[in-house]
Amino acid sequence: MEHITLLLGIVIVTALVFDFTNGFHDTANAMATTISTGALKPKTAVAMSAVLNLVGAFLSVEVAKTISGGIINEDGLKTEVIFAALVGAILWNLLTWLLGLPSSSSHALFGGLIGAAVMSMGWSSVNGGTVVTKVLLPAVAAPLVAGVAATLATRLTYRISSRTDEKSTAKGFRAGQIASAGLVSLAHGTNDAQKTMGIITLALITGGVLNPGANPPMWVIVSAGLAIALGTYLGGWRIIRTMGKGLTELAPKQGFAAQTSAATAILASSHIGFSLSTTQVCSGAVMGAGLGRKGGVVRWSTATRMFVAWGLTLPAAGLVGAGAELLTKQGTWGVATTAALLVGGSAVIWALSRRQPVDHTNVTAEEIGTPAVPSEPAGVVTTAIAAVSPPPAGPSVALAEDLAPFPADAPASHSPASAAAVADPARPATV
Amino acid sequence: MKIDWAALGSVFGVSLLVTVALVGLFTLGVVGLSKQEQAREARATGGGTAALPAQAGAYACFALCAAAVAYGIYLIVA
Numbered sequence: 001m002e003h004i005t006l007l008l009g010i011v012i013v014t015a016l017v018f019d020f021t022n023g024f025h026d027t028a029n030a031m032a033t034t035i036s037t038g039a040l041k042p043k044t045a046v047a048m049s050a051v052l053n054l055v056g057a058f059l060s061v062e063v064a065k066t067i068s069g070g071i072i073n074e075d076g077l078k079t080e081v082i083f084a085a086l087v088g089a090i091l092w093n094l095l096t097w098l099l100g101l102p103s104s105s106s107h108a109l110f111g112g113l114i115g116a117a118v119m120s121m122g123w124s125s126v127n128g129g130t131v132v133t134k135v136l137l138p139a140v141a142a143p144l145v146a147g148v149a150a151t152l153a154t155r156l157t158y159r160i161s162s163r164t165d166e167k168s169t170a171k172g173f174r175a176g177q178i179a180s181a182g183l184v185s186l187a188h189g190t191n192d193a194q195k196t197m198g199i200i201t202l203a204l205i206t207g208g209v210l211n212p213g214a215n216p217p218m219w220v221i222v223s224a225g226l227a228i229a230l231g232t233y234l235g236g237w238r239i240i241r242t243m244g245k246g247l248t249e250l251a252p253k254q255g256f257a258a259q260t261s262a263a264t265a266i267l268a269s270s271h272i273g274f275s276l277s278t279t280q281v282c283s284g285a286v287m288g289a290g291l292g293r294k295g296g297v298v299r300w301s302t303a304t305r306m307f308v309a310w311g312l313t314l315p316a317a318g319l320v321g322a323g324a325e326l327l328t329k330q331g332t333w334g335v336a337t338t339a340a341l342l343v344g345g346s347a348v349i350w351a352l353s354r355r356q357p358v359d360h361t362n363v364t365a366e367e368i369g370t371p372a373v374p375s376e377p378a379g380v381v382t383t384a385i386a387a388v389s390p391p392p393a394g395p396s397v398a399l400a401e402d403l404a405p406f407p408a409d410a411p412a413s414h415s416p417a418s419a420a421a422v423a424d425p426a427r428p429a430t431v
Numbered sequence: 432m433k434i435d436w437a438a439l440g441s442v443f444g445v446s447l448l449v450t451v452a453l454v455g456l457f458t459l460g461v462v463g464l465s466k467q468e469q470a471r472e473a474r475a476t477g478g479g480t481a482a483l484p485a486q487a488g489a490y491a492c493f494a495l496c497a498a499a500v501a502y503g504i505y506l507i508v509a
Contacts, residue, residue: 059508133434149447153454160458164465172461183503190507261450267506268445274438
């Protein structure tokens with residue numbers, strides 16, 4: 001451990017923060033419909049999901065050997081590029097959380113990596129074909145696969161149980177839904193915590209702390225599992241609200257059909273080898289279940305906002321990643337500034353979210369204003385979306401505005417990470 | 432650029448079939464159990480229909496669903 005340099009330390013902390021936002025962002029996938037149909041109380045649901053995520057992190061020993069799965073050329077990938085990519089991914093995750101939009105954390109990471117790699121090594125470092133097959137095509141396929149399955153399953157279950165009354169069966173469907181949601185949580189812990197372990201391990205290898213091909217040390221596995229579980233437990237209530245109530249209203253039968261189709265599609269895709277994003281599968285399943293019931297309605301305005309966010313994930317995270325890489329290239333002070341900007345940006349987003357908090361007490365309430373997104377941020381949402389709409393220039397501008405005030409008073413921000421990063425610029429980073 | 436349509440197609444097919452089969456089975460189980468409850472109430476009031484087949488069928492459905500969940504966990508671990 002004595003060989004861990006300052007930069008490497010920052011990358012590890014940032015990777016764990018990304019892991020945290022990942023858990024935080026993706027609680028909704030497993031638990032949104034479970035909460036909205038009343039199968040589990042909000043706090044119980046996130047606690048169960050957190051435990052299963054933690055268990056999942058220890059279940060599989062096969063840690064991701066690459067970060068991007070071939071999207072970028074990872075030979076000679078520098079530690080600072082990984083750092084810049086993480087910054088892009090974290091900021092995009094937080095922004096979409098503020099807007100209450102479910103979007104893929106993996107795609108955000110890919111976007112950040114692409115941006116940082118292009119800035120560092122040029123366009124040739126990106127495999128365009130792999131971007132299409134691993135990101136764009138799955139983004140279209142995932143909601144279709146899960147959505148069609150959920151629609152048909154919902155129709156079937158309504159047909160079979162048409163002669164029994166709703167009350168006597170609701171309990172059974174809720175129990176079934178909890179089982180499906182548990183599978184989704186477990187699969188998420190296995191996949192996504194492995195991803196963070198992969199990043200940290202790769203950074204340790206790049207930094208010369210571990211030998212190439214080494215397995216992750218125990219502390220990496222434990223800390224990655226804990227970070228994702230903690231994020232899951234704190235719960236991205238805004239996104240849970242959107243998925244559980246904003247897209248459509250679900251009865252226990254529909255919730256069961258949606259969650260089962262999501263679990264099946266996730267396991268089938270990871271087993272057969274055409275990986276689909278968990279978030280997109282789950283959103284598709286929820287919409288499909290909404291359409292499957294007679295008279296069921298999907299709120300397409302919310303769905304459209306979500307689709308726009310999916311489309312923007314790659315370019316937006318990429319732009320932030322590229323900007324961060326431009327800064328980190330300047331040397332130690334650049335890395336410190338980037339870390340300070342990350343902390344500052346996160347603080348601004350958190351402060352904005354406090355204006356209209358959504359938490360476990362009001363996550364399924366009828367009234368916080370407009371269906372998907374709490375009422376007051378509706379203004380924020382529309383302006384932010386307006387600013388974000390013209391890709392790809394928008395998001396970076398919006399973020400830049402958020403971040404603008406911070407460089408000046410960066411040393412004053414008291415978060416431990418930035419304090420360490422900023423207070424220490426004189427110490428030579430040996431990478 | 433090579434798109435693996437076969438893999439995409441089988442993900443689609445498998446997801447569709449397994450989801451519909453599982454949801455169908457589970458619904459049959461739930462409906463079977465609720466029928467059994469109705470039958471018990473009917474018996475209490477002097478009706479008395481045979482509830483045993485419905486109950487056995489329901490538990491068979493649940494057993495198949497539990498097997499599917501176990502296979503899912505196996506897929507995650509393996």
